[in-house]
Amino acid sequence: MSFLAISFTNKGKSLQAKALTGVQLKFTRIAVGDGSLSNGQDTSNLASLIHEVKSIPITTLKTMTGGKATVGGILSNKDITTGFYFREIGLFALDPDQGEILYSYGNAGALAEYIPPLGGAEIVTKKINLNTIVGNASNVTAAIDQTIVYASPEDVASALSQANLYTDSKVNSKSASDMKITSIAATNILSYTPAQQGNFKIDVYLRVLAAANIIVSVNYTDSTGVQTKIMLSERNGLYFPCSSGIQSYAIGVYYLKSLLINAVKNTPITISITSNVANQVYASALIMGV
Structure with a gap:
């Protein structure tokens, strides 16, 4: 009509x-x-x-x-x-x-x-x-x-767009659980390549079965170039930086201080761990878009 x-x-x-x-x-x-x-x-x-x-x-x-x-x-x-x-x-x-x-x-x-x-x-x-x-x-x-x-078709399209943005923010992450460090050489435990530039939060949890000297490093690229950051463990509520990056760990479990970074797209964010003893350190990690 x-x-x-x-x-x-x-x-x-x-x-x-x-x-x-x-x-x-x-x-x-x-x-x-x-x-x-x-x-x-x-x-x-x-x-x-x-x-x-x-x-x-x-x-x-x-x-x-x-x-x-x-x-x-x-x-x-x-x-x-x-x-x-x-x-x-x-x-x-x-x-x-x-x-x-x-x-x-x-x-x-x-x-x-x-x-x-x-x-x-x-x-x-x-x-x-x-x-x-x-x-x-x-x-x-x-x-x-x-x-x-x-809902009109325009309403549905708008809702889908917003849902996709929300979903992208949630799936813009990657994790690794209880990875065994089997070598004294640097071991990559987690790597994630973002599709878009953005802010990311890095969390690492260590389970140490024998006293060890450990370096936890994060490599990524921001707008100024390639970066390497060392993640620190908490000691009595404080975080002590170390120029060499080496931290001494007794037997126990440790949550490292969260690291916030801004990484460019299509370049990997990599978490690596170096321990002076093999097979005595287990690591879990999370890279999450925020």
Whole structure:
């Protein structure tokens, strides 16, 4: 079906003029009906639909450039007991002086679409979007029924984009658990290559079975070039830097001080451990985007 034109009523024009002075332009509902226009009938004087069949709550309102807005709702036949021809449509708004008024109106005439009653072979659910003029009104709102809001394709696309950003932030990580250091040479226990430049938190946990001298280093590239950082263990609540990077560990378990870095994309972040004794140190590590 097609509505060739949806135009202002006189009361709609009056309210739109008020809205340009700062009065709130609040749309209240959409209505559909099966009324027919007589030859040459002027719709600008209408105060209601010719024969309203169903009132539709507003579920979406989107203001656009060029002084336009799209007002949407859902037409269904779930409470229609008698089929009708969807021929006329109206957008209602709240006038501060006159109450609810018919803001704009359209009639499809012979192009009307038949809406069957519930219980037949066809279940009808139609998204209706009315493009209307709001001019330069600065305060455009709608009485939106949140209990029946449907997501538009644009809403779904936006939600998916946000979900992907959230998911990317969560999967932008890698971990290793209880890796045995079997050599006295430097051993890479975890490496992760970020797809995008960003901030990362590095955590390392050591389980030491015999006294050992250990170096825990993190290699990565930031915007200034290749970097190497030494991770430190806690001693009585303090962290003691060591120029050589070597830390002495007695038998026990250790959480190292978290390291925060900014790494560029497509270059690896690598955690390596060097111990002066083999097979006596186990390490767990996490690289996580933050």
